[in-house]
Amino acid sequence: MRNLNLLFISVILLVVSFSIQSYSQVTVQVGAGIGYSVPTGDFGGDPVDFYNGTKYGMDPGFNFHAKARLGLLFINAFGEIGYTSFSTEGGVAGNDLTKTIKATDNILSIKLGPELKFSIPLSPISPYVDAFVSINSISGKVEFKGAPNGLPSSEQDLNSATRVGLGAGAGVLFSLGVINLDLNIQYNAMNVFGKEFSGTKDNRLDSYIYVNDDKDPLYNANDDKHIISDSRGISALEIKLTAMFGL
Secondary structure, eight states: OHHHHHHHHHHHHHHHHHHHHHHHTOEEEEEEEEEEEEEEGGGOSOHHHHHHTSOOOOBOEEEEEEEEEEEETTEEEEEEEEEEEEEEEEESSTTOTTSEEEEEEEEEEEEEEEEEEOOOTTOSEEEEEEEEEEEEEEEEEEEEESOSTTOOSSEEEEEEEEEEEEEEEEEEEEEETTEEEEEEEEEEEEEEEOOOOOSOSSOTTHHHHSOOOSOOTTOOTTOSSOOOOSOOOOEEEEEEEEEEEEO
16 A cells, blocks of 8 residues: 555656646747738739639738747647738729729738747757638728729728638747747638628629629629629738747
């Protein structure tokens, strides 16, 4: 019995020792930064693509974000909230610049996921890879001036929508004493889940004032009102620099 008691006490001490050691390895960092987001796939293109309903036609935009990181041994968990404004502007009828559109997509993204870091002995540089789930809130505006096919010359709000996405990336942490610079590149596919077509389905304007990332069920190649022929992806390549501070 005495030997069993000694064994039990030894196991308890071992667990407590490991817990204390593990806790001492926990790190917490918070920070903020700026970046540049480049639309990819269907989210890119030009104003004519936007007008024809084939792509969103967005140009690159600046990203502003806040980030938090919880580190334990070789695995980190991170959370990030970021805001990016994308836009497109130009003519939609060849050289006739009296017929133009201007559209803005504002995207608020919340990301959560793991990071796997790699330590380099005696080096202030720590590379890592990450993966994440993103929740993306999309809003914006669209403005028409003299556009053809019966569209009014007016400014319309984009009906806001939320989509769930997936993404992955890689980065490098530069240790500068109390500050860590986090250089990161991520691919964010923002509408992997939740695609839909919305609107009254009897007006071409519906193709522009809703996110409408799924096919118009009434699409017809000869119909000027129902122009979205297929589902569309909303994705971007994000390059970001973040100043991180340990707590």
